[in-house]
Amino acid sequence: MTTWNLCRIALKAGAVTKTDLAAELSAVPESSWITSQYPDQAGTIVWLPLVRISATGIWLGLDRRGVWTLGRLEGAVESSEKNLPSSWVTMLDSDEKSIRAELNITAERFGVSPSILQDLLPIEGVLSMALRSRSDHWIERALSWLSNRDLSREHLELLREVSMTAWVNQRTRHAARRLARAAEE
Numbered sequence: 001m002t003t004w005n006l007c008r009i010a011l012k013a014g015a016v017t018k019t020d021l022a023a024e025l026s027a028v029p030e031s032s033w034i035t036s037q038y039p040d041q042a043g044t045i046v047w048l049p050l051v052r053i054s055a056t057g058i059w060l061g062l063d064r065r066g067v068w069t070l071g072r073l074e075g076a077v078e079s080s081e082k083n084l085p086s087s088w089v090t091m092l093d094s095d096e097k098s099i100r101a102e103l104n105i106t107a108e109r110f111g112v113s114p115s116i117l118q119d120l121l122p123i124e125g126v127l128s129m130a131l132r133s134r135s136d137h138w139i140e141r142a143l144s145w146l147s148n149r150d151l152s153r154e155h156l157e158l159l160r161e162v163s164m165t166a167w168v169n170q171r172t173r174h175a176a177r178r179l180a181r182a183a184e185e
Contacts, residue, residue, distance in 0.1 A: 021066035021120060024112045032110065033064070039076040045069065047077055048110070050117075051102045053094050060091065060099070068122060084122060089130045092141035096123070096148065124152060131158035136169050143175050151183040159183075 028048060035046050047069045049059040061069045063079060070088055071077025078085040091099065100118060107114040123145075130142035139162055146155060162168055163177035 018066035018120065021062070021112070021116050022064065024116065025062060025064055025066060025110075028110045028112070034073060036071055036073075036075065036077040039078055045077050045079060047071070049073060050106045050110075051099055053091050053099060058087075058090050060103075066120070068120070080122060084125045084129055086129065086133075088122070088126045089133060089135075089138045089141070091123075091126055092130055092138060092145060096145050124155075128154055128158060131155065131162055134167070136172050139168060139176070140172050143172070143179060146179060151179070156180055156183055 025048065033046050033048055035044050037044055045063055047061045047063045049061040051060045052058070053060050053070075057072050059071060059073060061071070061077075063069055068080040069077050070080070070085070070090070078087055080088070100121075103117050103121070104114040107117050127142045127145060130138040133139060143159075146159070151159070159176045159180040163173050163180060165173065168176075
């Protein structure tokens with residue numbers, strides 16, 4: 001079972017839910033919401049940009065139901081409702097502490113509970129996606145984030161796989177191996 005599915009199960013069983021978040025989002029002023037296109041042009045999404053996560057103008061946000069979104073203020077926006085789109089690895093180009101600090105500031109500005117946002121942020125799924133990617137860059141970014149946190153079983157298994165994958169550059173394979181070994185001690 002993937003981290004993303006485990007997060008969904010935990011949310012259903014836990015105290016913090018998207019319903020709680022949606023209730024808080026209903027009080028956000030209408031002028032703060034943006035209407036954007038989905039990438040496939042199959043419709044529009046109304047979303048609240050929360051944190052700019054890249055220098056190229058990609059924003060992390062939420063739709064009215066509390067579903068995470070990622071996109072540009074004047075461009076297409078992807079929803080995480082069914083799964084995490086691969087574009088979410090872009091988040092890893094930023095520092096986790098910075099993203100979380102900005103998320104807290106923005107949450108307070110909109111009158112939304114920072115703890116609910118933090119609890120529902122799908123970082124674990126993004127990290128797993130990056131470790132499964134075929135990109136040294138995203139794997140290295142995931143390693144950077146993982147070096148400052150406790151590793152889940154899934155991340156530990158993915159680190160072992162990365163450390164033995166021939167196409168991954170040697171420096172990244174060794175970093176993955178070191179991180180996995182440190183977690184096992």
